[in-house]
Amino acid sequence: MPLRSPSTLVELGHALRRAGYRFVTVTPATHRRVNRRPENAWARDMRGVFGWSRPFRTGVLPPDIEDLARRAGVLAPHEQDGQPGWRALVRASSVGDCLYFHSAWPTDDEDAVFFGPDTYRYVAALRRSLGRLGRPVQRAVDIGAGSGAGAIELALQFRTATVYGADINDAALALVDVNAALNGAANVIPCRSDLLDGVDGHVDLVMSNPPYILDEDELAYRHGGGEHGAELSIRIVRCALERLHAGGSLLLYTGSAIVDGQDRFLEAIRGDLDGRCSDWQYEELDPDIFGGQLGCDGYENVERIAAVWLHAVKGA
Numbered sequence: 001m002p003l004r005s006p007s008t009l010v011e012l013g014h015a016l017r018r019a020g021y022r023f024v025t026v027t028p029a030t031h032r033r034v035n036r037r038p039e040n041a042w043a044r045d046m047r048g049v050f051g052w053s054r055p056f057r058t059g060v061l062p063p064d065i066e067d068l069a070r071r072a073g074v075l076a077p078h079e080q081d082g083q084p085g086w087r088a089l090v091r092a093s094s095v096g097d098c099l100y101f102h103s104a105w106p107t108d109d110e111d112a113v114f115f116g117p118d119t120y121r122y123v124a125a126l127r128r129s130l131g132r133l134g135r136p137v138q139r140a141v142d143i144g145a146g147s148g149a150g151a152i153e154l155a156l157q158f159r160t161a162t163v164y165g166a167d168i169n170d171a172a173l174a175l176v177d178v179n180a181a182l183n184g185a186a187n188v189i190p191c192r193s194d195l196l197d198g199v200d201g202h203v204d205l206v207m208s209n210p211p212y213i214l215d216e217d218e219l220a221y222r223h224g225g226g227e228h229g230a231e232l233s234i235r236i237v238r239c240a241l242e243r244l245h246a247g248g249s250l251l252l253y254t255g256s257a258i259v260d261g262q263d264r265f266l267e268a269i270r271g272d273l274d275g276r277c278s279d280w281q282y283e284e285l286d287p288d289i290f291g292g293q294l295g296c297d298g299y300e301n302v303e304r305i306a307a308v309w310l311h312a313v314k315g316a
Helices: 006-018 028-035 046-050 063-072 117-132 149-157 170-182 231-243 264-276 291-295
Strands: 075-080 083-088 090-095 098-103 139-143 162-167 188-192 203-208 244-259 277-286 304-314
Touching: 006 063, 006 090, 006 098, 006 170, 046 090, 063 075, 090 117, 098 149, 098 170, 117 149, 117 244, 117 277, 117 304, 139 149, 149 162, 149 170, 149 188, 149 203, 162 170, 170 188, 203 231, 231 244, 231 264, 231 304, 244 264, 264 277, 264 304, 291 304
Parallel strands: 139 162, 139 203, 162 188, 203 244
Antiparallel strands: 075 083, 090 098, 244 304, 277 304
């Protein structure tokens, strides 16, 4: 979604924050169930408009916030049950004191910028790992930055570091820029890059929360490629280990298909980790996510999908 006025969208974010707006984004399945309740057919407040992506009638939003949303170009006419109204084209989600704009629900567009429970797990795991890095962070890259949540959280912790929010999606890069300005992370640089091909030289930290689902529609924000969706994550591990300085860290949150009790993603990268890292730690953060995916083509022999976290330190 092209942004008409990024600076006005930043103003809208500040206005939402001043108004006390907060919203935690849930899974698409939960979002669908909650919105199907009859009383939720129309939004009644800011959270309904900018969190739950419900249609709304004029007068629901405070006048200043509605004016900013219109000038930012993030409202569209919407008719429901023969009644005219409006619908926001973006959502705004809270992580701690930060606020992030991303795509409205449902995220069906090819250039959708996704944000959800994986984002919260990613940011939480990132925070836990920052005290155990192998070297000071001067240059870092968030591969597949999306809304920029990971890059911005890192940049706020390391104010003197240059943090590249890398993505192949122009809509994502636009929102990385907006969200960095909204959250005061001036050291984040949006960067069009397929993996690390848009960033030169070596870096101290590579982090990523990539797509890891085998998606039949191959939507960019969901589709992780072959190996039950692990192909992209495998490529990120190998690319990062090429470009990290000695002592540099790879921080990766992804999903792994478990087949007959075996973690296929870990099996694919174990040789790279043992051969190129001075230390690496791997853990399951959640043993069972996206259970509905197991009924889809390509998952016939998968018993579960686990959310996993990898912290690898490159050797000399």
